[in-house]
Amino acid sequence: MGKSNLEMKTSTITTKxxxxxxxxxxxxxxxxxxxxxxxxxxxxxxFLYLSRI
Amino acid sequence: MRQSNVVIDYKYDNEPDISVDPRDGKLGMVHIHVAFVAFIIGVFGGLLQGLARGGMIQLPTWLGYYQILTAHGVLLALVFTTFIIYGFFFAGMSKTHGTFSSRLRKTGWVGFYIMLVGTLIATVLILLNEASVLYTFYVPLQGHWLFYAALALVIVGSWISAVALLTHYFKWKKANPDKPTPLFGFMTTATLILWMVAGLGVAATVLVQILPWALGLTSEVNVLLSRTLFWYFGHPLVYFWIMPAYMVWYLVVPKVIGGRLFSSSLARLAFVLFLLFSIPVGFHHQLMESGVTEFWKYVQTILTFVVVVPSLLTAFSIFATFEQTAREKGGKGVIGWIKTLPWGDVRFFAPFMGMIVFIPAGAGGIINASFQLNSVVHNTLWVVGHFHLTVGTTVLLTFFGMAYWLIPVLTGRRFTKHANRCGIVQTWLWVIGMFLMSGAMHILGLFGAPRRTAYATYGDHPQALQWFEGIFASHVTVAIGGVILTAAGVLMFYNFIHLAFLAPKGHTEFPMTPDPVDTPNTPAYLENWKLWIGIAVVLILFAYTIPIYEMIVNAPPGSPPFNFLIK
Amino acid sequence: MHLHKYEKIWLVFGIGSLALFLAVLGVAAFAFGHQPPSHMTTVDSQNLSEDPLFSEPGLTQINESTYRATLIAQAFGYNPNKIEVPVGSTVIFEVTSADVVHSFTIPGTNVNFMVTPGHVNMAEHTFNEPGEYLVICNEYCGTGHHYMQMRIEVISQ
Structure with a gap:
């Protein structure tokens, strides 16, 4: 489990x-x-145009 | 999600730096000499105008305001730009497509001398006050016939040089049928084709209408037709300025920052769009004129808006190139990577400031072209502020940024640290001066202050006096900006002298980005010039045939010459 | 040709804005009549004294609150060089040139059009505020161009 956690972490970092x-x-x-x-x-x-009509 | 063309390989710096053949370099350099001599005279013309218009000095009786205005416009907008562009083209085509054959180089010299003779005659006539008709002609005001003949020479000379450059490009293509064309050649070709097609309009009005009339061979001139033919040329003229500036952005700046261009196809597409859509749009300079129906004005307004699209593409491409390069170099954050760009290198900094200025300049341009909204700004100082941002800052700062390396490349000298420092100061002065001058001009324009007008308070009418009394929006701010710009102009002229004559001999790199990795996959149709010229002609015929036909068949009696009004 | 996702967003935004501008302008012009001045009538600029419209330039009243001002622009002034209308009047300006290209421009209003010899150009404006309005030529017309002006006196009742 530890290993997969580590793997996940590494892969996130690389993607990031x-x-x-x-x-x-x-x-x-x-x-x-x-x-x-x-x-x-x-x-x-x-609006400047409209105000001058 | 990774870009296909993101790869940045720093080995490019080890590529042999092919320099420009000295014989081609000489041809390029003479153009730059003429450009900077015209530049410094034009700058002082601008200073006198600013001070006179602001009521701070009174011009001597032998020097007219409109005479200086003509000189300023012709020397800076026509002579400086055209000559420096051709200098850039000859140097760049020699570097990217090989040395010119002696025959083509000779053709280039013939073109140069014809342009030079035309420029000299026109300048002399302006100085003699025989041609104060501004560079937009203003028929039926009439200058000396030699003035028009001289301008025709400038155009014809530029065509001869264009033929030399285009032949060089097509010879390369024939000799290298399997290789994709270097971007420099592609972009030069698009720009020169645009120039030649556009020049037909001004050649037609000068040769067929104005010259015979100024010589007294015809007694009348069709004013509306002449204006229309002029603006058929007058708008693509601004793209003739902006496209070489874009070439520096696409091809030189990426190399200077240590990266490479984002995409070849998109760059080519942008230039094709310019070629297609920058000509059938001249009516957006005539939106407030009678004799053209609302319908055709609106058609050309739409076409004008289409020609905004290649600039949208360019904004993305260039900034993406910056971001990718900076990130490759370790730049971080959403915007923090910007710190890694080489701010101390004027070859990057000057064009970069030009790009930033293009944001308000482009926004203002869209407003100008906006059909009935044009009545808010037409012929006011807003327009002058606008083109001092576009050509006067975006294009000029880019050309200055180019001159810092191009001049030493062509003269076999070193681009010194001293020149770089002067360049950074020059850029800041130019930007600050332009901010004051152009900023004030934009606001004064919205208040109705007219362009191309000498000092006038209109019988001390409160509305006209207000143009002198604003805190920022005042003719005084314009004049102060003009003084700063003059200082910047003098410094630029010094930089030119330094790099052309004084800097130590040595090697300077011609920074040219290698073509992007997607170059071999560039769709072949992008280089089908017959197709693009064909579509351009169809668009021109569509936008102009019916209105010009109506101008001719429904023409009122023509106008006799009015030459006494300009002296 | 490969387009980055962000570039697509940008092009949709950019081209969408341009289309929006064109739509707003088109509706204002073709549905509400706020067109750029594009009058098609022609005259003989060298014989205005024989022209039915311009032989006697000046102000004529069309109805209670509407006037027609027929004016000739000429280096370096306008004929007549002053007109008077009561406040609230709508004035239809009909202007032509006796010599070179001029403009007829009332700063601070949308009346700002070119006056080309041989052509008549038009605009209308309702004067809701009393005062002395300045009219200038903002198209270069010769050495005295900056003196070219007239006045519109809008009188309160």
Whole structure:
């Protein structure tokens, strides 16, 4: 049982390491930030347009 | 879930660093000399404009505001960009596709000299105040006919050089039928095809409409048609600037940070999309104009939005390349890996700041193209702020970041620590100056302050006075930003002189990422140029045929020349 | 062509936003009539004095609260260079050029359109606040471009 526990632990660590190794989480957050910035600024000008009608 | 192309092998650094053949290097370098001479004159033009517009100085009577404005626009937006791009292309094509044959190199020199002669004539006429029509022409304002002929020479010269570069690429393809084309050649080809197809519009209006009219051979000109042909060229022109900057992002920056590009197919796809969709979109510069129906304006608005997609792809690809490389180097955390990037290396830092600036620049661009929303910003300082972010910062900082290694590569000198330090300072100054100038311009534009306009308080109307009195949003902030930018421009010119003439002789690496591992699996259709040119032509015909036909058959009586208004 | 899962998320988000913008703009324009100024009438810019519409530029009242302002832009001013309307009026601007390209722009409003010689361009605006409104040309038209302006006097009743 001890052995299998150890095995499990090792394998989790490897997976974790590996995930971190090739993860693109930072990229996802970055592009989502870019997208939100575009949405917010576009609607800001759109409402400025509406307010000037 | 592991990417197929994630493998990063640091052995690449041991690859023999093929340098550029000195004869090709010389051809590349002359382009860069012209670019930086034009740059420094253009920078001082910008300074005078900023100070004069802010009411801080009064221009001498022999120097007109609109004359300087013309010089600033032509020298920076046309001359600096075109020459440095061709310098980059000749150097890069020589490195990635081998030395040019002496015949093609000669063709390149012919193209260079024709562009140079055109540039010199145009500059002289601007300085003589014979051509204060701004670089967008403004027919029926009329400059000296030689000015138009000179600009036609610049375009024709650039076509001749393009033929030299494209022939070099197709010769390589023929000699290496089984190998995938290096990305550099693929991207250069896409950019040059775009340039040639787009140039047809400006060539048509200059050669068929404006020159005969300026020479007095015809008495009238169709104003709307001329504007439409200009903007058919005017928007792909901005992609002619941005695509080489993207080439630095895709092909050079990954190498500088010690990694490799994320995906070859996606990079190629992005460039094909630019080629297809950046031309049939010129009406988004004419949204507020009569004589074009709402329907065709909306069609081109949709096409404009499609050309945003390759930039979305690029944002992901480039940032993913950063993240993968940083993680390979031991970077940790969701965002903490960013610390491992080489912040002290200007070859990375300058283009990186350009990328960051492209976020507000791109968002602003989408707003500009948004059909009726354009009335909020059209011809206001917002637009000037916008393109000082896009071409003036994103593209220029990327080209500066490129110049730091390209100049010493071509002159056989070393990229010194001193040059790197000056480069970091230069980048910060440029970003800070642009933040003040462009930031203030954007807000002033929303308040209605006009672009291309000398100092004016409109009879001290409160609304116009407000443009001088804001804490941040003021012409004064614009001028302060302009002063900082001038300092940054002078420093950049010093960097150019240092690297071109003063730095010690030695070896500098040409940083070029090896093609991504998925390169051999790149779908062959991506390189089917006949197909892409065909689709591009179909899209252009679709977007332009009916509106241009209507402009011609329903044309009002044409306009006579108005040359007295510009002196 | 292999796309990373996150890249798919990003493209759906990005392209979705662009489609949303186009839908909002399209509905505002084609369903609610907030179109960009795209008038198709042409005139002979060198013979405006013989044009039925522009031989006598000025303000005409259409109904109780609606006016038509027929204006000629010309380097470096507008004819007439001042109009007066009561507060709450809607003014339909109809503008053409007698020489080069100009604009007709009321800063702080959505009235901001190009005036190309040979063409007539139009926009309308309701003036709900009294005051002296500034009109400027924001398209480069020559050495005196920055002097080109007129006024709209909106009078409270």
């Amino acid at each position: 390491n590996k995930e971190d190794h090739s993860s693109l989480k930072g990229t996802l957050y970055f592009v989502l930030f870019v997208g939100s910035f575009i949405l917010v600024s576009w609607f800001a000008v759109f």
